[in-house]
Amino acid sequence: MAKSVAELTFEEAKAELAFLKKELKRNDELYYNKAEPEISDWEYDQLRRRLNEIEDKFPKLKDGNSPSQKVGAPVSGVLSKIMHKKPMLSLENAFSAGDLGNFIERIQSFLNTSENLEFCAEHKIDGLSASILYKNGQLLYAATRGDGYVGEDVTNNVKAISTIPQNINFLGEIEIRGEVYMPIQSFKELNKQREEAGEKLFANPRNAAAGSLRQLDAEVTKSRNLGFFAYYINGTDLNINTQIEVMNFVKKLGFATSGCRLCHSLDDMEKYCQDTLLERPNLPYEIDGAVFKLNALELQERLGFVGRNPRHSIAFKFPAEEAETKILDILTGVGRTGKIIPVAILEPVNLNGAVVSRATLHNFSEIERKQIAVGDTVRILRSGDVIPKIISVTQKSGNATFAMPKICPSCGADLVQYPGLIDLYCPNHYGCSAQVVRYISYFVSKNCLDIPGLGEKQVAEFFDEGRIKTALDIFKLPKKEVESPLATKPGWGTVSAKKLYDAIENSRKVSLARFIVSLGIPGVGEVIAQLLASRFKNIESLQQAEKADLVELDGLGELMAEDIYTFFRNEINIKFIEEFKNLVTVSYNEKIVDENSALYGKTVVFTGTLSRLSRNEAKQIAISKGANVSSAISGKTDIVVVGETPGSKLNKATKLGIKIMSEDEFLRIKAI
DNA sequence: CAGCCTCGAGTTCT
DNA sequence: CTCGAGGCTG
Numbered sequence: 001m002a003k004s005v006a007e008l009t010f011e012e013a014k015a016e017l018a019f020l021k022k023e024l025k026r027n028d029e030l031y032y033n034k035a036e037p038e039i040s041d042w043e044y045d046q047l048r049r050r051l052n053e054i055e056d057k058f059p060k061l062k063d064g065n066s067p068s069q070k071v072g073a074p075v076s077g078v079l080s081k082i083m084h085k086k087p088m089l090s091l092e093n094a095f096s097a098g099d100l101g102n103f104i105e106r107i108q109s110f111l112n113t114s115e116n117l118e119f120c121a122e123h124k125i126d127g128l129s130a131s132i133l134y135k136n137g138q139l140l141y142a143a144t145r146g147d148g149y150v151g152e153d154v155t156n157n158v159k160a161i162s163t164i165p166q167n168i169n170f171l172g173e174i175e176i177r178g179e180v181y182m183p184i185q186s187f188k189e190l191n192k193q194r195e196e197a198g199e200k201l202f203a204n205p206r207n208a209a210a211g212s213l214r215q216l217d218a219e220v221t222k223s224r225n226l227g228f229f230a231y232y233i234n235g236t237d238l239n240i241n242t243q244i245e246v247m248n249f250v251k252k253l254g255f256a257t258s259g260c261r262l263c264h265s266l267d268d269m270e271k272y273c274q275d276t277l278l279e280r281p282n283l284p285y286e287i288d289g290a291v292f293k294l295n296a297l298e299l300q301e302r303l304g305f306v307g308r309n310p311r312h313s314i315a316f317k318f319p320a321e322e323a324e325t326k327i328l329d330i331l332t333g334v335g336r337t338g339k340i341i342p343v344a345i346l347e348p349v350n351l352n353g354a355v356v357s358r359a360t361l362h363n364f365s366e367i368e369r370k371q372i373a374v375g376d377t378v379r380i381l382r383s384g385d386v387i388p389k390i391i392s393v394t395q396k397s398g399n400a401t402f403a404m405p406k407i408c409p410s411c412g413a414d415l416v417q418y419p420g421l422i423d424l425y426c427p428n429h430y431g432c433s434a435q436v437v438r439y440i441s442y443f444v445s446k447n448c449l450d451i452p453g454l455g456e457k458q459v460a461e462f463f464d465e466g467r468i469k470t471a472l473d474i475f476k477l478p479k480k481e482v483e484s485p486l487a488t489k490p491g492w493g494t495v496s497a498k499k500l501y502d503a504i505e506n507s508r509k510v511s512l513a514r515f516i517v518s519l520g521i522p523g524v525g526e527v528i529a530q531l532l533a534s535r536f537k538n539i540e541s542l543q544q545a546e547k548a549d550l551v552e553l554d555g556l557g558e559l560m561a562e563d564i565y566t567f568f569r570n571e572i573n574i575k576f577i578e579e580f581k582n583l584v585t586v587s588y589n590e591k592i593v594d595e596n597s598a599l600y601g602k603t604v605v606f607t608g609t610l611s612r613l614s615r616n617e618a619k620q621i622a623i624s625k626g627a628n629v630s631s632a633i634s635g636k637t638d639i640v641v642v643g644e645t646p647g648s649k650l651n652k653a654t655k656l657g658i659k660i661m662s663e664d665e666f667l668r669i670k671a672i
Numbered sequence: 673c674a675g676c677c678t679c680g681a682g683t684t685c686t
Numbered sequence: 687c688t689c690g691a692g693g694c695t696g
Binding site: 106203207333341356357388438442522527528 | 683685
């Protein structure tokens with residue numbers, strides 16, 4: 001369709017550039033605000049590439065706001081956003097040799113191999129990850145990890161870090177990822193300076209590094225003496241096959257790396273952890289563990305992801321710092337599902353650089369098991385250096401173990417404990433104000449309608465003031481109602497009121513999956529909602545689904561099917577959905593998959609042991625080809641993929657005359 | 673039916 | 687991050 005860039009006149013280039021920028025910006029919005037792109041990654045890359053080509057040919061048309069460098073609108077006073085080419089994911093944690101062993105076994109089972117695997121070990125630097133893009137040897141831009149998909153633009157700051165090369169010897173585009181950290185010595189000096197100047201001290205080198213990198217004034221960053229360790233590259237035609245090669249390659253480019261060693265067995269990995277722990281006190285930077293990455297990049301690719309973690313790597317965390325403190329009180333809260341959660345109020349104590357004053361106790365059997373009473377002295381840590389956790393009671397106060405409440409702390413209803421379950425519930429789901437408020441804030445949260453500016457606190461306030469009584473009242477707040485009374489509320493002004501109004505209007509376009517998540521059906525979150533959306537395609541069919549239709553889906557059993565079925569038969573819910581539908585536009589976009597694939601739109605069941613793939617791997621391939629994977633054979637099953645020693649499913653499939661497919665045939669389809 | 677895996681729900685602090 | 691619970695596998 002388009003002319004080659006070489007043929008474009010200046011005017012044509014200008015017009016096309018304007019169009020491309022608009023298109024890219026619009027798609028960035030869709031991608032990172034709604035997480036639902038209209039175009040595939042490939043198409044997006046094409047747009048981006050075209051834009052880069054035109055900009056290269058007509059450098060005069062380049063300006064600072066080009067999406068080739070930045071995406072999203074810069075918000076005043078904060079750093080602008082950059083979308084990562086590939087998501088920057090976090091790693092799963094291991095706390096023991098056993099965890100590492102399980103990790104290796106899981107990979108072997110996923111890859112269906114018993115071969116010895118090689119792992120590349122590195123120090124786990126206590127800093128913050130950053131991504132840096134170089135083009136034809138020049139540092140083009142740099143971003144923080146952010147939420148993993150979109151990070152903050154820290155280009156100027158990164159350019160001010162002397163340990164990061166501005167120019168590298170590499171043609172074409174290459175992305176380098178690594179950890180920005182503050183050396184311990186610099187941290188000490190910085191805090192000394194700040195103390196003398198009467199400024200607030202940084203709690204630890206990581207916070208100091210984060211604070212120093214995310215500066216609007218790069219001069220400040222420059223003065224902070226930050227370091228950088230590289231550990232990842234992303235580029236084309238690099239001819240690099242292992243993580244070890246990656247490390248050597250970045251070293252050649254002029255980056256520092258940390259602690260790199262090849263491990264051939266679990267024993268090697270344990271040895272690495274021990275060595276590193278001994279080395280730790282003498283290192284000039286802080287580490288909080290070791291990272292193990294499957295060495296072969298091709299295998300890494302095959303393993304894919306589970307949730308937000310890549311399956312191919314794991315972070316071994318060194319034991320966390322511990323402290324002792326006293327329990328001042330125990331409070332009970334009510335969750336959106338009515339679950340009663342006890343929380344310990346602690347005498348504030350400093351732990352890993354944060355003052356901890358609360359810790360969840362999860363449930364009452366936990367209190368019973370640990371024999372916890374108000375006044376007791378307890379040993380605590382922050383698991384993953386984040387969430388406070390009570391390990392044990394070290395000194396009894398003599399007070400009675402905290403007793404389970406009988407009535408709801410919010411509405412006073414009698415609490416119930418369902419047979420066989422540990423948690424305690426308030427059954428008054430529609431009348432308990434704590435539950436309603438929790439539900440409304442869930443309804444507007446990121447996974448549901450995503451209305452920024454409405455947090456738990458704001459929702460509670462609006463509810464108490466009578467502005468909203470149910471979740472849907474959010475949409476009924478007319479513009480004036482939102483703007484004027486709020487503009488005079490403490491903490492609100494015309495700007496924040498307008499922003500909220502815009503956010504609410506924005507949220508009126510919602511995907512089917514999000515719509516389902518927003519309903520708050522017990523046990524239905526992001527993943528199950530996505531599953532339901534792709535199976536039923538619209539709300540009406542989902543509402544009418546019989547229990548049998550639900551059970552058939554892979555991932556839903558009797559219990560969840562029952563819960564979902566009854567949810568849609570409840571009068572209050574039916575009315576709610578009817579109204580909800582009228583207030584928003586629900587869209588369902590089929591994922592972009594190959595419609596010509598023999599698996600497209602088919603319901604597939606696996607049986608028997610597959611010899612070259614694991615069940616899990618096979619399932620993901622089928623889904624990526626547009627198939628629905630279910631666990632049991634039924635009249636709706638289209639294809640049964642049969643491995644070795646198939647179970648009774650094969651007989652049933654033959655009886656029903658369902659198409660049988662061998663593993664080889666399945667793999668052939670995969671290859672297409 | 674036991675043991676593993678996945679998902680959901682609730683939570684902490686800067 | 688953690689824990690409980692449901693679902694699936696063997």
